[in-house]
Each structure stands twice: as C-alpha cells, then as structure tokens.
Amino acid sequence: MTHASHDLTLADIARHLDVAFEGDANQPIRGLATLKEAAPDQVAFLANRAYLKDLATTKAAAVLLHPEHGKNCPVPRLEMTNPYLGYAKLSQLFDPLPVRDVLGVHPTAVVAEGVTLGVDVSIQAHAVIETGVVLGDRVVVGAGSIVGADSVIGESTRLHANVTVCHGVVIGKRGILQSGCVIGGDGFGFAHDGAKWHKIAQLGGVVMGDDVEVGSCSSIDRGALGDTVIGNDVKIDSQVQIAHNVTIGDHSALAGCVGIAGSTKVGKHCMLGGGVGLSGHLTICDGVQVTGMSLVTNSIHEPGVYSSGTGAMSNTQWRKNAVRFKQLDDIAKRLARMEKNQRAE
Structure with a gap:
C-alpha cells in the first residue's frame, strides 16, 4: 500500500x-x-x-x-x-523517496578536492567522493556509498545506501543503483604458471547508459582491457554477476542470480530468467529470451525463447529419468543399428 x-x-x-x-x-x-x-x-x-x-x-x-x-x-x-x-x-x-532527500553535503561525508558537483546534489551521511569525480545535477549519493576517483555519474542518478562505484566508471542519466551493488570491481582474471595463480590487472572500466537499474548486491566487473558496457534502459535484478568485458544491449532485462562469464555479448531487448548462466565469449542476438535456470554454452543467432533446465518433479521420477539419461548414448547407437538393418533389408 x-x-x-x-x-x-x-x-x-x-x-x-x-x-x-x-x-x-x-x-x-x-x-x-x-x-x-x-x-x-x-x-x-x-x-x-x-x-x-x-x-x-x-x-x-x-x-x-x-x-x-x-x-x-x-x-x-x-x-x-x-x-x-x-x-x-x-x-x-x-x-x-525523492521527497526525503536533503540537498547538499552531509557534515560526515568526505568529498575530495577536484570534485565537480552539479546543482541540487545530495551527498548523504558517511559517503565518500574521491578526487576527479563528476556528479551531474540532482544526483543522490546514499549514506555510506563510495564513488571512486575519476568516475562520472549522470544527472538524476540515485545511489542508494552502501553502493560502491569504483574508479573510472561512467554511469548515465537517471540510473538507480540499489544497496550493496558494486560497479567496476576487478574482473576474475588470473594466469597459471603450473604452480600458482598470477593476477591480471584489470585496466578497463565500466560504461553504463541512461535509465539503467542495478539490483542489490549485484556486481558488474570492470574490463580487463576495454570496458564492460551496459546499454540504455537495461534492468538488472539482485545478485547478478556480470564479468569483465561483457556487453549488454539496450532494453534488456536480467532477473535474479543471472551469471554472465567474460566477453559475452548480449543483444538488445533480451530477457534472461532467474538463475540463467551464460558461458564466456558468446554472442546472444537481439530479441532472445532464456527461461529460468538455463545454461547457455553456445552462441544464439536467432531470436526466440530458449530453455535448458527441466521442471521439478518427484524425486522418484527424477531418479528414473537420471538413469535413462545415462543410457541415451547406448539407446541412440542401438537405434541407429536397427535403422541401418531395416534399410539393408
């Protein structure tokens, strides 16, 4: 109500x-x-x-x-x-919510030198704004949030409490970042020498378009070399993981717990259901809908609805089906032999 x-x-x-x-x-x-x-x-x-x-x-x-x-x-x-x-x-x-905003900089906030503030900006308690940041008109930075050095946040964008925007991130106009999300953290990049892992410095950034919303506790990693790019009017639910150098096209929507591996490109007007996983280095064309709990391991070049998960069933039925799944290869080979014999006759 x-x-x-x-x-x-x-x-x-x-x-x-x-x-x-x-x-x-x-x-x-x-x-x-x-x-x-x-x-x-x-x-x-x-x-x-x-x-x-x-x-x-x-x-x-x-x-x-x-x-x-x-x-x-x-x-x-x-x-x-x-x-x-x-x-x-x-x-x-x-x-x-907008009625409750208090304009100006709260006494407990920390704003570095060299920050550019637009008109009617609200920086709330214990927020930190690092050097070189540009905040557009009517930006709201919620309590405890951090905006990293040299980041740019477009007009009328709202950071709720405890949002982290790392260095060198660009966020468009009218964005909404829900509490706990992290924009521009390091991507998962490591090289192995046979004995241990060596970290790869993540040199890119994150560029987000206008009218983007990011849900609570979601992560959008910065690019390894180029940028991770989120298009205009993209809606991202809570607990979503977007890896380095991913591109999300305009007007796409990602439901809770979606995970997208590095360098995958998702087209415009796509919808990914809850728990969907996309492998890395894939291309998903415009107009694709992937239903919940599906795993996508190959590129999709035709718009439409795609699924890979199976619906819940009784454990007894699931156990029977699991046994049959293991038998599919043998059944397919026997069927091929039968068809071959019928053709020979």
Missing part, C-alpha cells in the same frame, strides 16, 4: 495516464493498493486475471484495468490496454 505526500485528484490521475475516466473529478486520491485492500481514497489496478475475483467487492476510488473488464467494474474505472504499465507510471507519483 502506498500513500502520496500530497493529495491528487482522480482527474490528476487520469491526466497523468492520458486516459478518460468516469466519476468525480475532484475525488482525492492518496495512494495505491490492491483490489482487496484499497480504501475509498486509493486507486487499485487489475493486471492479472487471477485477481479478477476481487474486482466485484473492491472499495477503491477507481480501478485501472483493461477495457474488456470495464463492464464488471463497480467503481469508477481508468481503462488502458496495458494496465500494468499504467500502474508503473502511477507508482512514480506516490514514491516518497
């Missing part, structure tokens, strides 16, 4: 979404809620048919829904073909 810091009206809501509505234009709207929990001064939404059962009894001031469900709505309605997108747009109106 969300509440606005100031009152809006139903007319304001409709105008923000650019949709028509029925009902009292001056009805105060103070928040968003689910169909089941909404109060008479809140807007609810219906984006999943599983919750259609709650529509008839909702007490919301209005409901955002698809036109096909409009006739069943007992309260004023806001009709959109993509109500979930409408919900996303409305959520921005009720987000209290």
Whole structure:
C-alpha cells in the first residue's frame, strides 16, 4: 500500500495516464493498493486475471484495468490496454523517496578536492567522493556509498545506501543503483604458471547508459582491457554477476542470480530468467529470451525463447529419468543399428 505526500485528484490521475475516466473529478486520491485492500481514497489496478475475483467487492476510488473488464467494474474505472504499465507510471507519483532527500553535503561525508558537483546534489551521511569525480545535477549519493576517483555519474542518478562505484566508471542519466551493488570491481582474471595463480590487472572500466537499474548486491566487473558496457534502459535484478568485458544491449532485462562469464555479448531487448548462466565469449542476438535456470554454452543467432533446465518433479521420477539419461548414448547407437538393418533389408 502506498500513500502520496500530497493529495491528487482522480482527474490528476487520469491526466497523468492520458486516459478518460468516469466519476468525480475532484475525488482525492492518496495512494495505491490492491483490489482487496484499497480504501475509498486509493486507486487499485487489475493486471492479472487471477485477481479478477476481487474486482466485484473492491472499495477503491477507481480501478485501472483493461477495457474488456470495464463492464464488471463497480467503481469508477481508468481503462488502458496495458494496465500494468499504467500502474508503473502511477507508482512514480506516490514514491516518497525523492521527497526525503536533503540537498547538499552531509557534515560526515568526505568529498575530495577536484570534485565537480552539479546543482541540487545530495551527498548523504558517511559517503565518500574521491578526487576527479563528476556528479551531474540532482544526483543522490546514499549514506555510506563510495564513488571512486575519476568516475562520472549522470544527472538524476540515485545511489542508494552502501553502493560502491569504483574508479573510472561512467554511469548515465537517471540510473538507480540499489544497496550493496558494486560497479567496476576487478574482473576474475588470473594466469597459471603450473604452480600458482598470477593476477591480471584489470585496466578497463565500466560504461553504463541512461535509465539503467542495478539490483542489490549485484556486481558488474570492470574490463580487463576495454570496458564492460551496459546499454540504455537495461534492468538488472539482485545478485547478478556480470564479468569483465561483457556487453549488454539496450532494453534488456536480467532477473535474479543471472551469471554472465567474460566477453559475452548480449543483444538488445533480451530477457534472461532467474538463475540463467551464460558461458564466456558468446554472442546472444537481439530479441532472445532464456527461461529460468538455463545454461547457455553456445552462441544464439536467432531470436526466440530458449530453455535448458527441466521442471521439478518427484524425486522418484527424477531418479528414473537420471538413469535413462545415462543410457541415451547406448539407446541412440542401438537405434541407429536397427535403422541401418531395416534399410539393408
């Protein structure tokens, strides 16, 4: 449930979404809620048919829904073909976080000499800004966050508490970095001499485009030579590992616990489900969707949906299938012999 810091009206809501509505234009709207929990001064939404059962009894001031469900709505309605997108747009109106920002540099923050600060910057308690950093207008650096030397952060980007941006990183406009993420740490580069490992200095950086979000405790490693590159409007969930010199194309989305090995290139408008793993030095073309827990070991050159994981089943059935999997090579050879004998006959 969300509440606005100031009152809006139903007319304001409709105008923000650019949709028509029925009902009292001056009805105060103070928040968003689910169909089941909404109060008479809140807007609810219906984006999943599983919750259609709650529509008839909702007490919301209005409901955002698809036109096909409009006739069943007992309260004023806001009709959109993509109500979930409408919900996303409305959520921005009720987000209290920007209202709480205190502009300026907190007394406990450490800002080195040679730092360039834009207008309306907020640097919160115990943050550290190293030399040569450039912060654009309206950047927020959360409490305990670190911005390494010579990094550049574009306007209206927000670092939540305890974010680490290492040296020489470039982050675009309107980015969101959630707590605990590390941008520009060393890539996993080592050479073995037969007895021990020797570290390879990671000489590249990280370049992130505009409107990128990185989830909590995710890591984007700096490049070994060139840069690791994250395109515009890329959305990265929590606990994602992106190795050195990876490239992620514009508008792609990576769900939780995705792991991408070094120098792999992911195209535009790709979606990687939770737990997906990509081997190194691969190319994934535009428009690829990989379902959860899949392992990709070869490049993908045709857009579409790809899977390699198998769904859960009873342990008894899984054990039987595991035995059969080990027998596949022998079965294939016997089948080939049978087909050969049939052709000979």
